[in-house]
Amino acid sequence: xxxxxxxxxxxxxxxxxxxxxxxxxxxxxxxxxxxxxxxxxxxxxxxxxxxxxxxxxxxxxxxxxxxxxxxxxxxxxxxxxxxxxxxxxxxxxxxxxxxxxxxxxxxxxxxxxxxxxxxxxxxxxxxxxxxxxxxxxxxxxxxxxxxxxxxxxxxxxxxxxxxxxxxxxxxxxxxxxxxxxxxxxxxxxxxxxxxxxxxxxxxxxxxxxxxxxxxxxxxxxxxxxxxxxxxxxxxxxxxxxxxxxxxxxxxxxxxxxxxxxxxxxxxxxxxxxxxxxxxxxxxxxxxxxxxxxxxxxxxxxxxxxxxxxxxxxxxxxxxxxxxxxxxxxxxxxxxxxxxxxxxxxxxxxxxxxxxxxxxxxxxxxxxxxxxxxxxxxxxxxxxxxxxxxxxxxxxxxxxxxxxxxxxxxxxxxxxxxxxxxxxxxxxxxxxxxxxxxxxxxxxxxxxxxxxxx
Ligand code: ADP
Ligand code: MG
Numbered sequence: 001x002x003x004x005x006x007x008x009x010x011x012x013x014x015x016x017x018x019x020x021x022x023x024x025x026x027x028x029x030x031x032x033x034x035x036x037x038x039x040x041x042x043x044x045x046x047x048x049x050x051x052x053x054x055x056x057x058x059x060x061x062x063x064x065x066x067x068x069x070x071x072x073x074x075x076x077x078x079x080x081x082x083x084x085x086x087x088x089x090x091x092x093x094x095x096x097x098x099x100x101x102x103x104x105x106x107x108x109x110x111x112x113x114x115x116x117x118x119x120x121x122x123x124x125x126x127x128x129x130x131x132x133x134x135x136x137x138x139x140x141x142x143x144x145x146x147x148x149x150x151x152x153x154x155x156x157x158x159x160x161x162x163x164x165x166x167x168x169x170x171x172x173x174x175x176x177x178x179x180x181x182x183x184x185x186x187x188x189x190x191x192x193x194x195x196x197x198x199x200x201x202x203x204x205x206x207x208x209x210x211x212x213x214x215x216x217x218x219x220x221x222x223x224x225x226x227x228x229x230x231x232x233x234x235x236x237x238x239x240x241x242x243x244x245x246x247x248x249x250x251x252x253x254x255x256x257x258x259x260x261x262x263x264x265x266x267x268x269x270x271x272x273x274x275x276x277x278x279x280x281x282x283x284x285x286x287x288x289x290x291x292x293x294x295x296x297x298x299x300x301x302x303x304x305x306x307x308x309x310x311x312x313x314x315x316x317x318x319x320x321x322x323x324x325x326x327x328x329x330x331x332x333x334x335x336x337x338x339x340x341x342x343x344x345x346x347x348x349x350x351x352x353x354x355x356x357x358x359x360x361x362x363x364x365x366x367x368x369x370x371x372x373x374x375x376x377x378x379x380x381x382x383x384x385x386x387x388x389x390x391x392x393x394x395x396x397x398x399x400x401x402x403x404x405x406x407x408x409x410x411x412x413x414x415x416x417x418x419x420x421x422x423x424x425x426x427x428x429x430x431x432x433x434x435x436x437x438x439x440x441x442x443x444x445x446x447x448x449x450x451x452x453x
Contacts, residue, residue, distance in 0.1 A: 010040070025071070029063055037052075037060075044327065045078065047072050047082045051084050051086050054086045054438070057084045057086040061084055065082060079292070079296065121167045124160065124163055125288045133155075133277045140248065141171040144179075151246075151273050153248070154252065154275075157315065158318065159279060159280075161218070176213075182214070182216065185222070186219045186223060189229070193232055212245065223258070224259050224261055225259070227262075230261065249269060286305055289323055298327070312346075322345075325345045326342045326345040357401055362393050362448065365447045365448055369447075372385065404417075405421055
């Protein structure tokens with residue numbers, strides 16, 4: 001974890017694995033300019049990626065956040081969130097205080113799922129929603145192949161199934177390092193099978209999956225409608241089961257609900273223990289937020305933890321996303337993580353922005369920056385050295401106050417509303433195409449202690 005807790009440059013090999021994953025799984029989300037993305041830093045489990053420009057940054061934020069999170073988590077074996085920046089955001093950011101070591105990576109090379117080091121029992125919160133599944137996983141680690149075989153865990157996406165499977169694997173390895181454990185996604189199993197058929201290597205395939213002590217397959221709903229693989233899996237299952245080898249499966253629904261699954265598999269899946277995981281209640285969500293922040297190396301104040309857990313009532317993955325938004329908001333504005341930052345980040349209150357800022361404050365900051373006087377801004381002078389700061393003021397006034405176009409015009413020497421409108425548009429356009437102007441504005445927002453919109 002150390003590599004993730006301090007500000008770290010991102011190791012080239014890790015970045016390469018991230019981009020490979022993105023390319024392999026990104027489908028039609030991929031854009032040619034993805035090759036220009038630059039990893040900047042990894043801190044508190046947050047990977048910062050620089051986009052070539054604002055448009056690209058917006059695109060990534062809207063469409064590719066999940067893709068990059070998956071890629072980063074797979075490549076590092078850690079819980080990682082991702083945020084995207086454009087050059088201008090970086091310019092406005094205080095320089096990192098230290099350069100540090102590359103990110104630690106879990107180094108398992110082949111295509112079985114690399115274990116995520118953070119998905120342990122210690123990092124899993126057991127609550128009423130997952131008590132049975134959690135206990136069954138622990139029991140299986142005590143006596144694999146004996147207590148619950150197969151163990152079938154099912155529940156909606158994001159409720160911790162994969163986390164539990166990884167935890168089992170960690171624990172088994174800890175207790176009996178010499179054991180043969182195989183954990184993989186069902187998709188990989190299916191792909192291996194297809195390849196084996198195509199290349200005539202079925203016997204290698206069979207050997208691989210039938211000579212293990214524990215076989216763990218994630219997301220078996222993927223077997224749905226794949227008759228040949230189902231047939232093969234049926235045999236794998238029988239061989240392992242008869243040899244009293246442990247089988248653990250996860251699925252997004254109960255065995256009988258998987259569409260187009262052979263009846264004999266449905267019944268086998270139910271032979272041992274079928275354990276549901278349900279969405280966590282409030283208390284469990286509080287515990288999850290607290291645990292997650294510790295895993296990522298920071299402590300959230302109690303009121304923030306409760307606020308986050310109270311505002312998000314869906315799955316822990318969404319909860320984590322909310323937590324990340326809070327951290328990012330604090331970081332972007334250089335503020336401590338407190339309740340007001342959390343409220344703004346999760347959108348329950350309007351940002352303070354629109355409340356107390358005055359045009360006087362704006363003029364203050366802008367004149368300080370440009371070495372012009374308020375009287376100049378309010379005069380009729382139209383030289384660029386005065387017109388530009390004046391336009392900036394008008395733009396900021398429109399963004400940060402509730403004053404109408406007319407009122408803003410009134411402040412700046414009685415100009416009419418079309419002038420203010422024009423100023424607003426000019427700056428908006430400049431911001432889009434000129435990174436320097438954008439950086440300048442971000443700094444001004446910051447000086448005004450407001451988030452850059
Ligand atoms: P699933 O496989 O069911 O879709 P995951 O195991 O990928 O869900 O869980 C999504 C995220 O939520 C992971 O980061 C995981 O660590 C976290 N999570 C889910 N449930 C819990 C829990 N009970 N305690 C701690 N973290 C959890
Ligand atoms: Mg999963």
